[in-house]
Amino acid sequence: MIRPVENQPRALPFRKSHGLGNDFVLLDQRDAPVALTPDLVRAIGDRHRGVGFDQLAEIYADDDADARLVFWNADGSQAGACGNATRCIADLLMNGSAGPIGLRTQHGMLSARRRQDGMVEVDMGPALTGWAEVPLARETDTAHLPLPGDPAACSMGNPHCTFFVDDADAVDLAEIGARTEHDPLFPERTNVQVVQVLETTRARVRVWERGVGRTLASGSSACAVLVNGRRRGLLDRAATLELDGGEIHVTLHDDGHVLMAGPVAHVFEAALSPEWVEAHR
16 A cells, blocks of 8 residues: 655555445555544545545554554544445455454454455454444334334444335335434434345345445445344345345354455555645645
8 A cells, every 4th residue: 555755744645445336445544644534534535526435444553453443434424334444454454365364443353354265254243233232312122113114223333224125126225215314213323224135045235324325335234234134034144145236245153243255356546635635624
């Protein structure tokens, strides 16, 4: 990854990566960190005047892990977890090796490795299903929320709301996504998935991310789909999920940990100019 040079201390080097079209700007902040602001994050996330991304991820040094990760959404808000960005960062830090490596996030320490088939897998830890853990605004059964469509909720380090439908492609994702993201039941807003179960080991999934909107894929959403599908008795412990950007593979272990695996891609490296960065702080 490109690192800052001495004569351009305010330049902002970055790597552009994606997992199934879920795209990220990755900032290596281990040597010469550049302080971010919500305004600067939003400017970088502008797909016409900046770089564009679903999430921006910062990589920091950590005494007890291979790195510590901080995630931002395109609207300048922070996210507690991002599964596909974690896989992209793991791919970068493993540098062709199989790993495993440990990555510290707000959701806890996550382990990642490269499988023999070349896919990068991350252990996203256990899902949280208590109403206060999601969190919800009031006590309620998270397996059957009191909302139209009877969705289920859980947290993978960020809130998720999953609708099980007959035809995922027929759903107006923008309408149901925006409405549910900002429903008063979710004080921290929520990610939204619409899921059509094809068989117990396969489902069609479309995703609306809080602070982003429609996205081609989402790792933490994929984990939430398997967890909520399992709670409803609709999915097995391992399933392949067909997202708009491609397939992702999720497994729920006996200890409650959710493992998620799929391809990653490095697109390019570049640097934002010092003048541009200063103009958008």
